[in-house]
Amino acid sequence: MFLTYTLWYMDKLTYELTHLEQDRIRIIVTMMGGEVELGTLYFEKAKRSFSRKPIGLDSWACIDAKVEGLYVHGGEDITPKDIVAKCQELIKALP
Secondary structure, three states: OOOEEEEEEOOOEEEEEEEEEOOEEEEEEEEOOOOEEEEEEEEEEOOHHHOOOOOOOOOEEEEEEEOHHHHHHOOOOOOHHHHHHHHHHHHHOOO
């Protein structure tokens, strides 16, 4: 059974985490109570094939991101790097 979590962080941005498969997570980032979508990010648990990259095997890697809304509505204070870092932090905190 896969769960969806909705969390509030970074100046009231909403992060909706959904397990798509056992080792895949989709995160939809919205603001203004879900009215404005900033982006969708896909994370995958690091595998042995990632061993040549500087990432631990218990980590999650962002494999795809669509953040067009961030450039339209996010302003200059929120960067894609900030969003990815916050998403990785949230994934590590999952039970």
